[in-house]
Amino acid sequence: MPVIVTYSRNVFIPLTRTCRNSCHYCGFRKNDGRVMESDEVSDLLKKVKNSTEALFTFGERPDEFKEVKEWLRERGYGSFVEYVYDMNLLAIENGLLPHTNAGVLEREELKMLKEVNASMGLMLEQAVELECHSESPGKKPEVRIRTIKDAGKLRIPFTTGILIGIGESREDRYYSLEVIADMADNYGHVQEVIIQNFSPKEGTEMESWKEPELSEMIDAVRYARKVMPERVAIQVPPNLVSDLSPLLDSGARDIGGISEVTPDYINPEHPWPDLKKIERSLNGRYVLRERLPIHPLFVRERWYGEKLAHLIEAYSDEEGYRCLK
Numbered sequence: 001m002p003v004i005v006t007y008s009r010n011v012f013i014p015l016t017r018t019c020r021n022s023c024h025y026c027g028f029r030k031n032d033g034r035v036m037e038s039d040e041v042s043d044l045l046k047k048v049k050n051s052t053e054a055l056f057t058f059g060e061r062p063d064e065f066k067e068v069k070e071w072l073r074e075r076g077y078g079s080f081v082e083y084v085y086d087m088n089l090l091a092i093e094n095g096l097l098p099h100t101n102a103g104v105l106e107r108e109e110l111k112m113l114k115e116v117n118a119s120m121g122l123m124l125e126q127a128v129e130l131e132c133h134s135e136s137p138g139k140k141p142e143v144r145i146r147t148i149k150d151a152g153k154l155r156i157p158f159t160t161g162i163l164i165g166i167g168e169s170r171e172d173r174y175y176s177l178e179v180i181a182d183m184a185d186n187y188g189h190v191q192e193v194i195i196q197n198f199s200p201k202e203g204t205e206m207e208s209w210k211e212p213e214l215s216e217m218i219d220a221v222r223y224a225r226k227v228m229p230e231r232v233a234i235q236v237p238p239n240l241v242s243d244l245s246p247l248l249d250s251g252a253r254d255i256g257g258i259s260e261v262t263p264d265y266i267n268p269e270h271p272w273p274d275l276k277k278i279e280r281s282l283n284g285r286y287v288l289r290e291r292l293p294i295h296p297l298f299v300r301e302r303w304y305g306e307k308l309a310h311l312i313e314a315y316s317d318e319e320g321y322r323c324l325k
């Protein structure tokens, strides 16, 4: 029997590229103070035909900038999180399940967004301090760990992961995975752990850094599978790795979100691969199966609130995967 590897179909909504952090590898941040208007979000949502996930990814705490604060004030919002809540609701009205990556949040903010998100995410990246994060207050390990724990206390299906090749040692990676495994064990809310490889971006401080070797990715996937509870899926990004097979052979079982209408705004130089081509390359040993932004196990255990129930129940089959009727 071929082994199931999951993915979701999404639309990527970069609400703003303004961010209080300044990570040395980042090609996403622009700090132009621009925020997508609700009309733009609505237009984008209307283009979606066959996806279930509205992926909201944007800079952390953009409302620390006065242009964004003013933009929000003019539209009657007291904070960026309030605006995100409304855009999440808009996605639900358009038949999509939000998954929000907002960066570090306070517990009350997580509680608010839980109502309108099928799942949420925050990459731990590494649980140790690194030079590339020296100008990023939101990348302090203890601050990110607190947010991930708070999400656990609130029972939010959660995505986290590590970024490999940003100056950490092999021991640092192992330690970071152990920190995630501990939280996954304690709260049961971690649905997937992404093992993501650093990819250099032109014009950044780290543009001449080398990408990690495939062997380092394999090593991290193996260790993640060894230390994570069974309910946690190990995810690898199909547009960033040269060969999926050895990573799946090492225990990865998810390839994340793939978009029909939008690029990977974080890694725009790496287009989404064709799903049929991926499946062919796996030679029948693995079969791709679509899931929702909330993983099948969490669908079956009903980790979702009433604002999302009608969509999750319409879109999922009895095993919690995407229903294809």
Ligand code: SF4
Pocket (backbone or CB within 6 Å): 019, 020, 021, 022, 023, 026, 027, 028, 029, 058, 059, 060, 103, 136
């Ligand atoms: S937090 Fe994200 S968006 Fe902000 S600078 Fe770092 S990588 Fe870029």
